[in-house]
Amino acid sequence: NRLSKSIEKILNHQLKKESNASQIYLAYGVWADSEGFAGVANFLFRHAQEERDHMTKVMGYIMERGGRPKIEGVDAPPADPKNIQECFEKIFQHEVDNTNAIYDIVTLAQEEKDWATWNFAQWFVKEQIEEEAMVLGIMDKLKIAGGTRATSESLYYFDSQLGKQDDEE
Numbered sequence: 586n587r588l589s590k591s592i593e594k595i596l597n598h599q600l601k602k603e604s605n606a607s608q609i610y611l612a613y614g615v616w617a618d619s620e621g622f623a624g625v626a627n628f629l630f631r632h633a634q635e636e637r638d639h640m641t642k643v644m645g646y647i648m649e650r651g652g653r654p655k656i657e658g659v660d661a662p663p664a665d666p667k668n669i670q671e672c673f674e675k676i677f678q679h680e681v682d683n684t685n686a687i688y689d690i691v692t693l694a695q696e697e698k699d700w701a702t703w704n705f706a707q708w709f710v711k712e713q714i715e716e717e718a719m720v721l722g723i724m725d726k727l728k729i730a731g732g733t734r735a736t737s738e739s740l741y742y743f744d745s746q747l748g749k750q751d752d753e754e
């Protein structure tokens with residue numbers, strides 16, 4: 586059966602959120618590179634691509650269910666972070682916000698007894714657990730490196746490790 590109008594609408598909202606997420610990671614990656622954090626930039630650029638993959642996943646699902654994806658303009662990314670700590674704090678807040686948006690899809694799918702969409706959204710529920718854990722893990726490493734008082738040596742090490750980090754960690 587086809588998607589209901591309300592499910593189509595919430596999925597299109599999510600499609601746009603994933604595009605915006607990709608833009609945030611891109612913008613922060615450019616910022617990180619300009620600050621000399623080549624490893625962080627590399628990590629953020631790779632993640633921007635993952636967000637774009639999330640967007641196309643939602644787009645594909647809407648089409649598969651007979652709906653019409655809306656490809657709209659993306660929002661301007663937020664201002665540059667003040668420092669590397671704020672960069673990851675903002676990213677973490679963004680991921681928590683995205684998790685809540687996914688939960689809204691699950692809730693609506695449940696209310697409408699749209700079990701296909703409910704099942705589709707479970708992939709994102711799992712993905713958000715991983716993404717939040719990944720960002721928290723990076724924030725822990727930053728803390729160990731000395732937080733705002735980190736030496737340039739420890740930041741250098743942090744940066745080179747992040748450049749090599751496996752995205753699906």
Ligand code: OFO
Pocket residue numbers: 603606635636639679680683712713716
């Ligand atoms: Fe698409 O998972 Fe992050 O935002």
